[in-house]
Amino acid sequence: GDSVTQMEGPVTLSEEAFLTINCTYTATGYPSLFWYVQYPGEGLQLLLKATKADDKGSNKGFEATYRKETTSFHLEKGSVQVSDSAVYFCALVSGSARQLTFGSGTQLTVLP
Amino acid sequence: DVKVTQSSRYLVKRTGEKVFLECVQDMDHENMFWYRQDPGLGLRLIYFSYDVKMKEKGDIPEGYSVSREKKERFSLILESASTNQTSMYLCASSPPLGPSLQYFGPGTRLTVT
Numbered sequence: 001g002d003s004v005t006q007m008e009g010p011v012t013l014s015e016e017a018f019l020t021i022n023c024t025y026t027a028t029g030y031p032s033l034f035w036y037v038q039y040p041g042e043g044l045q046l047l048l049k050a051t052k053a054d055d056k057g058s059n060k061g062f063e064a065t066y067r068k069e070t071t072s073f074h075l076e077k078g079s080v081q082v083s084d085s086a087v088y089f090c091a092l093v094s095g096s097a098r099q100l101t102f103g104s105g106t107q108l109t110v111l112p
Numbered sequence: 113d114v115k116v117t118q119s120s121r122y123l124v125k126r127t128g129e130k131v132f133l134e135c136v137q138d139m140d141h142e143n144m145f146w147y148r149q150d151p152g153l154g155l156r157l158i159y160f161s162y163d164v165k166m167k168e169k170g171d172i173p174e175g176y177s178v179s180r181e182k183k184e185r186f187s188l189i190l191e192s193a194s195t196n197q198t199s200m201y202l203c204a205s206s207p208p209l210g211p212s213l214q215y216f217g218p219g220t221r222l223t224v225t
Contacts, residue, residue, distance in 0.1 A: 043204075102155040104152055
């Protein structure tokens, strides 16, 4: 079945540091890939997505590139802020599936 | 502004009690989902529904049931709560061809003592 593997957290960075959160996947066919973010006390929000190989999703300074050859979708940001502190989830949906498959989530804390 | 609301943010119940978690969406979405979120395990799908009175089991349906009598409302039922059902429960909804476009509620943190 489909699965998503994320780097284990928690991740703690200083403000303005570079962020990478690794995500790899296993799926049948050609999945669409997503990053969701969960701020403290809130539900999940879609952060960015990519629907085919070599697509780059971007939003709020975050980027991720769909790499079919390495089955990866790593999340990056060049300069994190305290307000980026949240839990980040990588997810996929493949074929005609009606539901998302989520990774385990990565807690990010950014210190001033 | 789109909205998914859940009946409670925090809930404390005793072992053996019947527990109802309610979710309402105002976007006229066909699909609705219930997940539980546990540290290190991410989100796991319990049940989902793609139409009124329709339901399908997700990855971890044991110990849970659901009800969808109206399009906007999707209820999760714990028939006899147990301590291993202590968790954060998240509801989501999406349009029929957009499972990735899931809008999430704020979650209900359930503690079973």
